[in-house]
Amino acid sequence: MNLQGIVAVSGKPGLWKALSQNKTGFILESLDAQKTKLVANLSTAKLAALDEITIFGYDDDIKLTDIFARIKAAQNVPDAKVDGKKLREFFNEVAPDHDEEKVYASDMKKVISWYHLLKDMPFFKEEEAAAEPLVEEVAPVEGEKPAVVKVKKAPVTTAPKAVTKQPAPKAASKPKAVSKPRRAE
Incomplete structure (x- = not known):
């Protein structure tokens, strides 16, 4: 069973599927028939991934x-x-x-x-995708040098990173002309 991306949200019934991530939290969809969408703010909601x-x-x-x-x-x-x-x-x-x-x-x-x-x-x-063994064992043969063990690299899995939109730099503005106060005559 592959439970990647399935979460339980504290205070919300049922289970949710993580659709995407924004800068404040996750966009979730309920797994029930209604398919309700929810934006879970990470500062206020607690999420628990089922596979953990x-x-x-x-x-x-x-x-x-x-x-x-x-x-x-x-x-x-x-x-x-x-x-x-x-x-x-x-x-x-x-x-x-x-x-x-x-x-x-x-x-x-x-x-x-x-x-x-x-x-x-x-x-x-x-x-779930079966992971390749990290170490391949080789049986020694009599009368020969010890066999070399080949090590395979573990598959790299990365979570999608949140895309944050950087604010555009403000254009330099001209300083406003400062008027001198008038003297009372």
Whole structure:
């Protein structure tokens, strides 16, 4: 699943797709049927990218993408509106090492509702581009010198930069003529 550019906005329900960026924030489009547009100002809104969200675990945090993959493989995915006990049972199946004291029922409802929103999207069904291995291992042959290991460069990914419009330089203006005050006669 490819969740690049999908964000959750604090204070706004649902999920949003980042369309572009301006100098104050991002232009977002909702993933629901209304396709509502929103300009999220970075100084006032908090954005969380879905591919970077993690769930508290006992040993290590669990990536949300891993939980979505396990939910996709699960047989019976409950609705987000079922009671907390049933959600906890389901969450114990798909993320057995999550920290039950730190992961609340509201968090589980949010994850399940996000899954139901994303499961029919085409980008959710596609696989992420497989990265080439960084190191190619070569087995040594008896009686020969040790093999040289070739290192491949990692693919470079950059986020689009915001285009800011610079104000045009002001033309030099002529100083205004200063009139001398008249003397009273």
